[in-house]
Amino acid sequence: MTTQATNTAQTIDSAVLDVIARTDPSVAEIIRLEMDRQEHTIELIASENHASPATMLAGGTCMTNKYAEGYPGRRYYGGCAHHDTVEQLARDRAQEMFGCKFVNVQPHSGAQANTAAFMAMMEPGDTFLSLVLKDGGHLSHGMFLNFSGIFYKPVHYALHYDKDHPQHEQIDYDSVLAAAKEHKPKMILCGYSAYPRVIDFAKFREIADEVGATLMADIAHISGLVAAGVHPSPFPHAHIVTTTTHKSLRGPRGGLIMTNDEDLNKLINRNVFPGVQGGPLMHIITAKAVAFGEALTPEFKLYQQQVVKNAQALAAAMIDNGFRITSGGTDNHLMLVDLTVKDADLTGKEAEKWLEAAGIITNKNGIPDDPRSPMITSGLRLGTPATTTRGFGETEMKQIADWIDRVIVSKGDEAMISQVRSEVRAMCVKHPLTHALV
Numbered sequence: 001m002t003t004q005a006t007n008t009a010q011t012i013d014s015a016v017l018d019v020i021a022r023t024d025p026s027v028a029e030i031i032r033l034e035m036d037r038q039e040h041t042i043e044l045i046a047s048e049n050h051a052s053p054a055t056m057l058a059g060g061t062c063m064t065n066k067y068a069e070g071y072p073g074r075r076y077y078g079g080c081a082h083h084d085t086v087e088q089l090a091r092d093r094a095q096e097m098f099g100c101k102f103v104n105v106q107p108h109s110g111a112q113a114n115t116a117a118f119m120a121m122m123e124p125g126d127t128f129l130s131l132v133l134k135d136g137g138h139l140s141h142g143m144f145l146n147f148s149g150i151f152y153k154p155v156h157y158a159l160h161y162d163k164d165h166p167q168h169e170q171i172d173y174d175s176v177l178a179a180a181k182e183h184k185p186k187m188i189l190c191g192y193s194a195y196p197r198v199i200d201f202a203k204f205r206e207i208a209d210e211v212g213a214t215l216m217a218d219i220a221h222i223s224g225l226v227a228a229g230v231h232p233s234p235f236p237h238a239h240i241v242t243t244t245t246h247k248s249l250r251g252p253r254g255g256l257i258m259t260n261d262e263d264l265n266k267l268i269n270r271n272v273f274p275g276v277q278g279g280p281l282m283h284i285i286t287a288k289a290v291a292f293g294e295a296l297t298p299e300f301k302l303y304q305q306q307v308v309k310n311a312q313a314l315a316a317a318m319i320d321n322g323f324r325i326t327s328g329g330t331d332n333h334l335m336l337v338d339l340t341v342k343d344a345d346l347t348g349k350e351a352e353k354w355l356e357a358a359g360i361i362t363n364k365n366g367i368p369d370d371p372r373s374p375m376i377t378s379g380l381r382l383g384t385p386a387t388t389t390r391g392f393g394e395t396e397m398k399q400i401a402d403w404i405d406r407v408i409v410s411k412g413d414e415a416m417i418s419q420v421r422s423e424v425r426a427m428c429v430k431h432p433l434t435h436a437l438v
């Protein structure tokens with residue numbers, strides 16, 4: 001990290017805040033406080049990242065001042081020439097990044113992408129097969145209060161739940177096949193929010209073909225790894241692929257839908273607009289184009305390789321400190337920590353609260369077969385995309401695992417929390433929040 005890059009980022013920050021403060025000091029102050037929070041805490045939430053200044057600034061431009069309903073070359077409003085160019089550029093870059101033929105860059109978020117994908121693949125009332133939320137799935141994969149559980153019929157496959165099994169807490173592909181044969185789903189869904197292992201997309205496709213189902217891969221969490229070739233690609237196995245753009249991919253908050261099938265692409269486009277959305281967020285599509293440009297650089301590949309190395313170093317250090325990592329480790333950017341082997345009474349809720357006070361931001365998360373409710377939990381989910389962005393390596397990961405251990409073993413002792421808080425702050429100051437791509 002060069003001092004020059006840091007100074008540039010800080011200069012931009014204060015210039016942006018000055019402009020906002022002139023009309024709205026209250027909001028400018030809120031933004032300043034949040035900048036300070038991000039700058040001085042360690043972000044281990046696996047679904048979060050720090051987008052580059054270029055990406056964030058592109059999202060804050062006049063590209064927001066336009067209705068561009070429709071698609072490039074086929075809009076419902078005049079004056080869209082530059083919006084056509086930027087949307088086409090975002091599409092081209094995404095196609096190159098994921099090695100696929102068609103991309104819709106308009107979904108406002110991952111859940112919106114999934115809504116449109118479901119509408120393209122199924123009729124209301126149809127059955128689909130997915131991993132249940134409590135085992136690492138996402139709420140848009142059939143949770144009863146979500147559109148996916150209200151308008152479609154979810155059935156679920158399982159993980160191996162057997163301590164003696166070599167794939168304990170990993171996907172049980174026999175159970176995928178058995179459930180597929182039993183329920184004859186229209187679609188099988190893979191891709192998760194809290195799963196630390198490689199997904200075997202080819203195996204899923206084999207099962208889908210065997211029962212005449214289509215295969216959907218939701219790579220919201222791992223899309224940065226996939227783009228960099230650090231996790232196997234869902235192409236050519238999946239018929240339809242959705243993702244967010246703001247997690248490991250490090251872009252602005254948003255979604256994407258991809259396919260290699262021309263007819264399916266038409267259905268996808270129609271179901272995004274006018275199916276579930278009106279005017280696209282053109283400023284965000286502009287920021288997506290910038291982030292995708294970054295993702296095509298050699299530096300991005302190195303970054304993603306480091307994300308995985310850091311996750312493995314953090315998992316190893318947590319194990320050394322006496323915690324259990326579900327499935328015994330990680331192949332990607334995240335891990336689930338079982339707190340109960342360290343202390344049977346410990347909950348994810350308490351650990352998250354103590355760690356936040358010490359400046360280490362995590363989220364409580366159920367572990368497979370967790371007897372506790374999702375508001376309490378027996379686990380923590382830790383991920384490395386954000387800390388890797390600010391330049392942390394394996395040494396820092398070991399230090400973080402030791403801080404987590406000290407805070408948890410002390411049961412949230414105030415003196416310990418304030419000691420760790422000051423050490424965390426010092427490490428953050430050493431690795432300021434900007435990155436080499438700026």
Ligand SMILES: *Cc1c(COP(=O)(O)O)cnc(C)c1O
Pocket residue numbers: 047108109110111112114137138140191192193218219220221244254255
């Ligand atoms: C995060 C996530 C989503 C939803 O993304 P939002 O942008 O929050 O709507 C969908 N699927 C999976 C697997 C996710 O992890």
